Amino acid sequence: MAAGAETFSLREVLVAFTACVSEQREVRVDPYLAGWKGLVRFLNCLGTIFSFISKDAVTKIEIIENYRNSDQQEKYLTVQSMVEYELANDLVDLQKRSKHPDSGCRTFLRLHRALHWLQMFLEGLRTGEDNSKTSVICSETYNASLANYHPWIIRKAAGVAFCALPTRNTFLETMNVGTAEEAVAMLGEALPYICEVYKITEELYAQHKLLDLP
């Protein structure tokens, strides 16, 4: 485990996702990115074998952060306002990546798909047997979700990296939220919020036919 892991608690990350949904049922971008940044820090604690994954996540987080720091920052306050602004101004490549290869909409979609994996993975961890293998939970949930969007070489590299994951109980303790039982309880509290963020985004993207953005 890399230095710094002991000062890090996954609770703060999950709390960020609980702050994502506004009273109008909009998804706030800043806490969403804060949640992902925390997950990336956690992933980095698990070892350098995961750095190709965290680098890609960081690239995507930074693309959206740049929009949040631009002249158009208020247009990127929520996922709803981002979609509305980019579509109204023709800022999204709908068929193939060309004029706007890094639109907020296509970049956010990549994180959104990864959130689906996260939701399934955390649920698998929460309900798994004490001595079950995190690597198995991880690869099963990855194959059922994100893998469908990844080329063979990425799937292969991901599969190799998953083998480095510790057992479920060690993994739960690495989360620094107390005992494995306490970590499971925290997952139970946090997961409905993550599911809600996922569901709202999925509905929005489906409504605008954006779920297959190149």
Ligand SMILES: CCCCCCCCCCCCC/C=C/[C@@H](O)[C@H](COP(=O)(O)O)NC(=O)CCCCCCCCCCCCCCC
């Ligand atoms: C705990 C183990 C973590 C395993 C992570 C499982 C997810 C595996 C994802 C593999 C992605 C490989 C990197 C490359 C991806 C890109 O090709 C691909 C497509 O992008 P493009 O359209 O711009 O080309 N990118 C993506 O799909 C975005 C992937 C973002 C992955 C972020 C994963 C962060 C994982 C954080 C784990 C934290 C675990 C917390 C547990 C309590």
